[in-house]
Amino acid sequence: MHIPDGFLNSNLASGLLAGAVGILGYCFSKVLKAVTVLVGVLAGNNGQKIAGGHLAFTKSAKQYFQKLAIIAIWIFAFQMFNIPIQSSTSAHLIGGVFAAVLVGPFAGVLVISSVLIVQSFFFGDGGILALGANILNMAFVGSFLSYYIYKALKEKNCYLAVCAACFFSVMMAALFCLFELSMSGKISFMGAFSDMMRLHLVFAVLESAITIVLLKVFYNIMGGQDEENK
Amino acid sequence: MKKINKKALAYAFPIAVVILASLFASGLPDTLEFLAAKMGFAQSVEESTAIFTDYTMPFMKENALSNICAGIVGLILLFVLYKIINAIITKHSNAKIK
Numbered sequence: 001m002h003i004p005d006g007f008l009n010s011n012l013a014s015g016l017l018a019g020a021v022g023i024l025g026y027c028f029s030k031v032l033k034a035v036t037v038l039v040g041v042l043a044g045n046n047g048q049k050i051a052g053g054h055l056a057f058t059k060s061a062k063q064y065f066q067k068l069a070i071i072a073i074w075i076f077a078f079q080m081f082n083i084p085i086q087s088s089t090s091a092h093l094i095g096g097v098f099a100a101v102l103v104g105p106f107a108g109v110l111v112i113s114s115v116l117i118v119q120s121f122f123f124g125d126g127g128i129l130a131l132g133a134n135i136l137n138m139a140f141v142g143s144f145l146s147y148y149i150y151k152a153l154k155e156k157n158c159y160l161a162v163c164a165a166c167f168f169s170v171m172m173a174a175l176f177c178l179f180e181l182s183m184s185g186k187i188s189f190m191g192a193f194s195d196m197m198r199l200h201l202v203f204a205v206l207e208s209a210i211t212i213v214l215l216k217v218f219y220n221i222m223g224g225q226d227e228e229n230k
Numbered sequence: 231m232k233k234i235n236k237k238a239l240a241y242a243f244p245i246a247v248v249i250l251a252s253l254f255a256s257g258l259p260d261t262l263e264f265l266a267a268k269m270g271f272a273q274s275v276e277e278s279t280a281i282f283t284d285y286t287m288p289f290m291k292e293n294a295l296s297n298i299c300a301g302i303v304g305l306i307l308l309f310v311l312y313k314i315i316n317a318i319i320t321k322h323s324n325a326k327i328k
Contacts, residue, residue, distance in 0.1 A: 001262055006276035032319065057320065065319075069312035070240045073305045077244035080285060080301050081251035082260065089264035090256035118307050123285055123300070124278025177262065186271045195268065199261045221239050 001094060001173060002119065003134055005127025009184035016180070017132030023140055024113055030106040035061040064103075067222070071099050072111045074214065079115065079125075083206060091203040094173065096143030097150060097165045098211045102218065105147035112139035137176045142169040162215065163208040170204040171197065248301035252285075252294045 005013075037058050075095035082090040095115070100108030113135050119125040126134045146169035153161035178196045182189035259267065266272040281288055282300045290296040 004275045006274045065312055065316040069309055072308045073244045076304050076308055077247035080248055082256040084256040084258055089261055090258040091261055122280055122282050124280035124283040187269050192269055221236055
């Protein structure tokens with residue numbers, strides 16, 4: 001799913017990179033807002049009025065960033081694990097739903113993007129110019145948008161919600177990828193549509209199964225399922 | 231399970247996954263590479279100049295050990311990245327508001 005450099009038209013790739021920077025900035029500000037509190041400073045000796053205040057991290061902020069780091073390294077490790085899905089191709093976890101379910105859509109985008117940035121700069125897995133497209137496909141579509149599918153369905157059935165979100169995540173990420181490649185003149189959208197969707201259908205089943213197992217393991221090790229279900 | 235053990239387990243688990251991935255992961259092309267080869271645009275890929283290209287260590291033969299080392303370097307890089315972000319934010323979070 002990682003698009004390398006050379007597959008996309010450079011104008012499209014640059015535009016998507018600029019868009020991804022905007023998305024990351026917005027998500028980062030939302031995450032910061034979630035872990036920051038305004039601490040009031042009392043005025044004078046009467047202790048009645050608030051003279052001002054300063055921004056400070058909540059007590060749980062440090063643990064929150066540790067959690068993001070742990071989720072990121074889990075996803076990085078699982079993205080190294082390619083599983084054959086047919087006789088001639090393989091796939092690995094995207095992890096967008098896993099991240100979003102654990103830390104919400106905004107932090108989910110940041111976690112997946114951090115993995116993609118390290119992969120593209122240090123491991124050549126996905127291009128640097130194509131990073132914007134990869135962030136859009138796997139972090140924004142694969143994590144942010146998919147989270148709302150999970151949110152809409154989780155009251156009915158948690159497993160169904162995860163499966164539906166994973167299905168949406170993989171199929172929509174593949175569709176966006178197809179759209180970008182066809183806009184770059186590499187393929188005909190209609191010509192490659194059935195191949196792309198057929199391959200990713202199997203991939204979606206795999207993503208659902210791995211995500212459910214990973215969530216179970218994560219909750220067993222780190223706890224927090226009760227909070228998530230509230 | 232004690233808290234420290236939980237944390238150690240949370241960091242040990244991805245290391246185990248990296249080791250297993252290096253030994254047993256499929257070498258088949260991923261879905262996009264497969265499609266690129268089938269549709270005839272695979273040759274347009276630009277060669278990567280990244281230091282750990284294909285999850286291998288530079289100056290090491292391409293084998294499982296090289297993959298394991300590169301994978302663990304990746305985990306460390308991500309860990310350090312989050313440590314840096316945490317440190318920067320902590321440093322700048324004391325701005326006074328009037």
